Amino acid sequence: xxxxxxxxxxxxxxxxxxxxxxxxxxxxxxxxxxxxxxxxxxxxxxxxxxxxxxxxxxxxxxxxxxxxxxxxxxxxxxxxxxxxxxxxxxxxxxxxxxxxxxxxxxxxxxxxxxxxxxxxxxxxxxxxxxxxxxxxxxxxxxxxxxxxxxxxxxxxxxxxxxxxxxxxxxxxxxxxxxxxxxxxxxxxxxxxxxxxxxxxxxxxxxxxxxxxxxxxxxxxxxxxxxxxxxxxxxxxxxxxxxxxxxxxxxxxxxxxxxxxxxxxxxxxxxxxxxxxxxxxxxxxxxxxxxxxxxxxxxxxxxxxxxxxxxxxxxxxxxxxxxxxxxxxxxxxxxxxxxxxxxxxxxxxxxxxxxxxxxxx
Amino acid sequence: xxxxxxxxxxxxxxxxxxxxxxxxxxxxxxxxxxxxxxxxxxxxxxxxxxxxxxxxxxxxxxxxxxxxxxxxxxxxxxxxxxxxxxxxxxxxxxxxxxxxxxxxxxxxxxxxxxxxxxxxx
Numbered sequence: 468x469x470x471x472x473x474x475x476x477x478x479x480x481x482x483x484x485x486x487x488x489x490x491x492x493x494x495x496x497x498x499x500x501x502x503x504x505x506x507x508x509x510x511x512x513x514x515x516x517x518x519x520x521x522x523x524x525x526x527x528x529x530x531x532x533x534x535x536x537x538x539x540x541x542x543x544x545x546x547x548x549x550x551x552x553x554x555x556x557x558x559x560x561x562x563x564x565x566x567x568x569x570x571x572x573x574x575x576x577x578x579x580x581x582x583x584x585x586x587x588x589x590x591x592x593x594x595x596x597x598x599x600x601x602x603x604x605x606x607x608x609x610x611x612x613x614x615x616x617x618x619x620x621x622x623x624x625x626x627x628x629x630x631x632x633x634x635x636x637x638x639x640x641x642x643x644x645x646x647x648x649x650x651x652x653x654x655x656x657x658x659x660x661x662x663x664x665x666x667x668x669x670x671x672x673x674x675x676x677x678x679x680x681x682x683x684x685x686x687x688x689x690x691x692x693x694x695x696x697x698x699x700x701x702x703x704x705x706x707x708x709x710x711x712x713x714x715x716x717x718x719x720x721x722x723x724x725x726x727x728x729x730x731x732x733x734x735x736x737x738x739x740x741x742x743x744x745x746x747x748x749x750x751x752x753x754x755x756x757x758x759x760x761x762x763x764x765x766x767x768x769x770x771x772x773x774x775x776x777x778x779x780x781x782x783x784x785x786x787x788x789x790x791x792x793x794x795x796x797x798x799x800x801x802x803x804x805x806x807x808x809x810x811x812x813x814x815x816x817x818x819x820x821x822x823x824x825x826x827x
Numbered sequence: 828x829x830x831x832x833x834x835x836x837x838x839x840x841x842x843x844x845x846x847x848x849x850x851x852x853x854x855x856x857x858x859x860x861x862x863x864x865x866x867x868x869x870x871x872x873x874x875x876x877x878x879x880x881x882x883x884x885x886x887x888x889x890x891x892x893x894x895x896x897x898x899x900x901x902x903x904x905x906x907x908x909x910x911x912x913x914x915x916x917x918x919x920x921x922x923x924x925x926x927x928x929x930x931x932x933x934x935x936x937x938x939x940x941x942x943x944x945x946x947x948x
Contacts, residue, residue, distance in 0.1 A: 498862055501862065502862055502863055502889065695862070699888060758866070759865065759891065761891060781886065781887075781888050783863070788866075
């Protein structure tokens with residue numbers, strides 16, 4: 468673990484008994500108590516994640532908007548200050564550089580949140596495409612980021628006490644909220660399919676904020692939650708994960724997240740390639756035979772190889788083993804499939820994505 | 828402390844000889860490393876294996892682990908309770924066998940002391 472990068476909460480994880488693993492070069496916990504318990508806590512009460520490994524890039528300048536508009540597949544035109552927008556950045560061939568979250572402070576000031584594993588590559592991509600009046604700053608080391616996710620998140624914040632406004636609408640943020648005496652940027656965002664917020668604070672304040680939220684949340688059933696539950700939760704909500712549902716070889720349209728690709732907007736990197744008809748598409752599968760589907764298993768339809776699974780996680784709150792798969796477009800509406808598990812072809816049926824959708 | 832009544836393997840299985848047959852399971856260390864166990868793929872009764880082959884798969888939320896036999900022989904019983912409740916392995920790994928094999932223990936095994944030393948590393 469010594470050669471790995473550590474978030475400001477490393478010691479917190481160790482103190483809480485987190486099982487530490489190498490996650491893309493970061494020492495992070497995969498679980499504290501049990502992935503199943505942590506998953507359930509987020510669905511039924513609340514979970515607290517350290518996501519400080521995510522990268523933050525500050526973009527300033529008169530051309531910041533035009534610059535980001537060129538890099539993003541989504542349309543930033545309709546963003547007002549205080550909004551967040553999910554987008555891809557694509558290569559010219561339509562493959563995905565990364566999926567990102569854009570925070571708009573003002574027309575000439577944005578914050579971009581990127582995946583930890585892609586941070587270096589992304590930063591190089593950002594620098595390579597700079598034009599006009601654009602200044603970039605990698606602020607990742609300055610921030611700690613905590614995700615407070617689950618139906619009881621507001622009760623936990625109330626118990627800690629705060630001044631300022633917790634953003635009421637999904638995909639909005641408040642740049643300054645004082646939570647338990649700690650200055651935070653708070654956004655109504657997350658990666659669990661559950662309601663909740665993400666809190667950004669100074670790296671040095673991260674452990675104290677974590678402790679405040681953990682203590683305040685305990686009466687409500689809050690658990691510290693780690694990477695294992697984060698993956699099973701996002702999987703259940705069918706939220707794509709870079710390296711799985713999208714890669715430099717899988718386009719956003721194949722991943723079926725067209726909502727984040729606005730073909731009608733002016734030129735953006737990858738637009739031309741994305742105009743071609745797609746040859747394969749992401750679908751949901753449920754195994755009807757006994758077994759567990761995991762990623763990178765071959766998928767067959769009528770005996771013919773038609774694709775592969777991109778993620779498969781045995782989710783405690785779903786009946787049976789589920790997977791997301793990328794299959795040839797010609798069979799993407801078929802009902803019956805087979806998944807090869809250790810040499811055996813097992814029967815699966817197509818089911819709609821997401822596997823889980825919270826009731827409003 | 829691992830039970831002294833049985834043998835162990837480098838892959839974190841235990842082998843308990845009873846009445847000339849061999850019960851095989853996974854160690855407490857193995858179940859802790861795997862985390863929540865959600866599925867066990869057991870062999871069929873009558874299946875035959877040679878020492879060093881994988882004969883079952885234990886799957887947790889995180890990972891799938893192949894389980895190896897150091898006994899060459901035939902499966903005479905499997906723990907069907909694991910079909911309904913695979914988490915039994917998390918609760919009591921040393922009293923939850925996977926399968927019983929009849930045959931010869933001819934693979935590489937460790938004594939309880941050797942295994943304890945191995946997992947302490």
